[in-house]
Amino acid sequence: MSAAADPGWALAAFVAVVLGTERLVAFARAAVPAWLDDERRNAAGEVDLSAGRGGRLRLQALAYAAALALAGPAAETGRWGAGEARLPLPLVALAASGGAAFWSQCLRRVAAGRALSVTRGAVETLRLRRRAEARGATPLASGRAARPLARTADRRGRLLLQLYAHAPEHLLAPTETAP
Amino acid sequence: MSPADVWISRGGGPVSLRLHLRSPGAVVAVVWRFRRPAERDGGVGELHRDSPELLLGPPETVAGWGFLVDGYVVPPHAHPPVPYQVVVTVLQGGRVIHQAVPTDHGSGVLGAVEARFRYPFRLRVAPRAGARREGSRGPRREG
Numbered sequence: 001m002s003a004a005a006d007p008g009w010a011l012a013a014f015v016a017v018v019l020g021t022e023r024l025v026a027f028a029r030a031a032v033p034a035w036l037d038d039e040r041r042n043a044a045g046e047v048d049l050s051a052g053r054g055g056r057l058r059l060q061a062l063a064y065a066a067a068l069a070l071a072g073p074a075a076e077t078g079r080w081g082a083g084e085a086r087l088p089l090p091l092v093a094l095a096a097s098g099g100a101a102f103w104s105q106c107l108r109r110v111a112a113g114r115a116l117s118v119t120r121g122a123v124e125t126l127r128l129r130r131r132a133e134a135r136g137a138t139p140l141a142s143g144r145a146a147r148p149l150a151r152t153a154d155r156r157g158r159l160l161l162q163l164y165a166h167a168p169e170h171l172l173a174p175t176e177t178a179p
Numbered sequence: 180m181s182p183a184d185v186w187i188s189r190g191g192g193p194v195s196l197r198l199h200l201r202s203p204g205a206v207v208a209v210v211w212r213f214r215r216p217a218e219r220d221g222g223v224g225e226l227h228r229d230s231p232e233l234l235l236g237p238p239e240t241v242a243g244w245g246f247l248v249d250g251y252v253v254p255p256h257a258h259p260p261v262p263y264q265v266v267v268t269v270l271q272g273g274r275v276i277h278q279a280v281p282t283d284h285g286s287g288v289l290g291a292v293e294a295r296f297r298y299p300f301r302l303r304v305a306p307r308a309g310a311r312r313e314g315s316r317g318p319r320r321e322g
Binding site: 136139155168171 | 181182205207208209211213216217219221222224225227228229230245247249250251253293297299
């Protein structure tokens with residue numbers, strides 16, 4: 001199969017090689033996680049760069065091989081590209097493997113952001129429950145506020161917890177403008 | 180401001196509470212019980228979509244106690260400001276005996292932020308009609 005003369009096609013094909021490389025590496029990590037572990041941690045839970053060196057090297061070699069395998073069929077006489085703009089296949093494979101690593105980092109950051117949001121919600125929930133208990137207003141065991149907030153977007157659950165945390169001391173307490 | 184007096188009858192059945200919102204959105208509330216105005220006894224329960232009616236108790240237990248409905252009106256997503264109105268309904272034996280809109284932020288315009296409202300009320304036992312007709316000068320029997 002030879003690359004088309006259209007540069008747009010070449011760009012789309014390159015992106016496909018990048019994403020395909022990332023997926024192949026992800027499958028391999030799921031299949032043999034110990035062999036491709038690039039984040040070995042020490043006893044303190046910190047990333048140990050020297051301990052994970054072997055895994056990192058194997059991972060990068062695998063990514064390069066995957067990119068080479070995916071881009072290879074579209075190459076002509078060892079060069080890959082469209083029209084007059086053709087690059088050596090090994091260079092394209094190297095760039096694609098780098099792109100796959102970048103894409104993988106983006107996905108990890110998104111997942112970390114989501115986990116941070118969940119953790120923040122859990123911390124806030126704990127704070128509100130402690131405050132409610134300090135005021136002698138523990139959420140009723142049968143109520144919704146006593147259930148764990150499954151999602152940080154559980155607005156009604158959070159509002160109920162806020163009501164317990166700011167339980168009024170007087171029957172005629174005026175409404176606070178902000179809890 | 181003083182809590183609203185809600186008159187219940189001794190033989191009228193259990194007293195319960197219902198909350199209704201007249202606008203798009205949702206309402207959540209916690210109901211507190213007060214032995215005296217400055218002495219919170221504890222929480223009675225929660226009112227929300229999953230629990231629209233809350234049982235306060237039989238008349239002999241709840242008579243004389245103060246209750247406070249403390250809640251939030253939750254605006255719907257991506258909705259322009261709309262007028263809202265919270266309606267608190269007290270029932271006894273399934274029959275509506277009292278209905279009111281809280282004066283403390285029970286109505287207004289709902290924007291992007293939740294609106295907190297409060298409604299205090301006190302349950303009192305209605306005097307027997309017979310004692311009144313006989314012209315009794317004895318003290319009113321209240322719970």
